[in-house]
Amino acid sequence: QMPGTARHDQQMAIQAKSNLSKTTDPIEKLRLQCLAKGSAGIKGLGRAFRIMHGNNSRTLDFNAFLRGLSVYAVMINKEEALELFQIFDKDGSGKIDFDEFLVTLRPPMSNARKEIIMQVFRKLDKTGDGVITIEDLRGVYNVKYHPKYQNGDWTEDQVFRAFLDNFDSPYDKDGKVTTEEFMNYYAGVSASIDTDVYFIVMMKNAWKL
Numbered sequence: 001q002m003p004g005t006a007r008h009d010q011q012m013a014i015q016a017k018s019n020l021s022k023t024t025d026p027i028e029k030l031r032l033q034c035l036a037k038g039s040a041g042i043k044g045l046g047r048a049f050r051i052m053h054g055n056n057s058r059t060l061d062f063n064a065f066l067r068g069l070s071v072y073a074v075m076i077n078k079e080e081a082l083e084l085f086q087i088f089d090k091d092g093s094g095k096i097d098f099d100e101f102l103v104t105l106r107p108p109m110s111n112a113r114k115e116i117i118m119q120v121f122r123k124l125d126k127t128g129d130g131v132i133t134i135e136d137l138r139g140v141y142n143v144k145y146h147p148k149y150q151n152g153d154w155t156e157d158q159v160f161r162a163f164l165d166n167f168d169s170p171y172d173k174d175g176k177v178t179t180e181e182f183m184n185y186y187a188g189v190s191a192s193i194d195t196d197v198y199f200i201v202m203m204k205n206a207w208k209l
Contacts, residue, residue, distance in 0.1 A: 009038050009039050009188075009189070009192075011192045012035055012038075012039065012188065012189070012191055012192030013035065013036050013037070013038055015191075015192060016032040016033075016035035016036040016191070017032075017036045019032050020032045020033065020036070026076075026080050026083050026084045026087065027084065027087065027104065027105065029076070029080070030069075030074060030076065030084060030105060031105050031106075031107060033074050033075065033076070034074070034105065035107070035188055035191055038188065039185050039186070039188030039189050040166070040167065040184075040185055040188065041188060042102065042105050042106055042184050042187070042188060043102075043167075043181055043184040043185060044072065045068070045069075045072050045074070045102075045105070046098075046102045046184070048068050048071045048072040049064070049068040049098060050098075058097060058098050058099065059095040059096060059097055059098060060095065060096050060098055060101070061094055061095050062081075062082065062085050062094065065081065065084075065085050065096065066078070066081055069081060088100065088101050088104065102184070106183070106184055106187040107187045107188070107190060107191040109186075109187055109190050110196055112196045112200065113186075113190055113196055113199050113200070114183070116199070116200050116203045116204070116209075117182065117183060117186045117203070118179070119203075119209060120182075120203060120207045120209065121179055121182050123140065123207060123209065124136055124137065124140055124141075124207075126138075126139060126140060130178065130179060131176045131177065131178055132164065132167075132176070132177040132182070133164075133175060133176055133177075134157060134160045134161060134164070134175060137160045137163065137164070138156075138160070141160065141163060143156050143159040143160070146159045148162075161175055164176070164177055166185070167181050167182060167185045
């Protein structure tokens with residue numbers, strides 16, 4: 001598990017579940033349902049849409065939107081789904097932009113938080129190509145202390161792969177982590193942490209910045 005996130009993940013999921021009963025805002029409701037599935041929840045919803053829809057299309061109509069929500073087991077009735085859809089369908093075209101939808105769904109973060117997340121990303125992305133892969137991790141992430149590596153269950157590459165899978169959602173683990181996926185993941189973690197100062201300290205400690 002990621003340094004410093006297992007506990008936050010649990011806290012955040014519990015918090016999201018309890019906040020669900022208090023909110024009437026449709027965006028907030030969907031956001032909290034995703035977060036109740038953990039930090040990678042929002043990204044998981046994105047993947048559910050993508051798998052269902054093929055990677056080529058960047059837009060969704062209402063039926064595809066409804067199907068994606070039900071595939072991902074989000075509890076939402078048709079009226080709420082329509083209300084949500086109309087919020088995102090700003091020009092009334094009957095289609096919504098997929099990326100815009102996911103970015104809006106992501107819990108808001110201050111610039112200070114985004115900056116520290118990008119610092120970590122740049123540190124991990126040794127090759128500088130905007131994607132973190134096993135190759136990037138070799139010199140940065142030390143597997144020696146990983147229990148499964150220590151007891152011989154996993155090779156170094158398996159440890160790296162499991163690490164990358166934290167940021168990938170269950171639907172399509174491709175062993176690559178983009179800046180967008182990294183941001184989505186940490187937006188989830190960030191949602192459980194009240195102050196910028198604490199978030200930044202946690203990130204610096206976890207990643208030895």
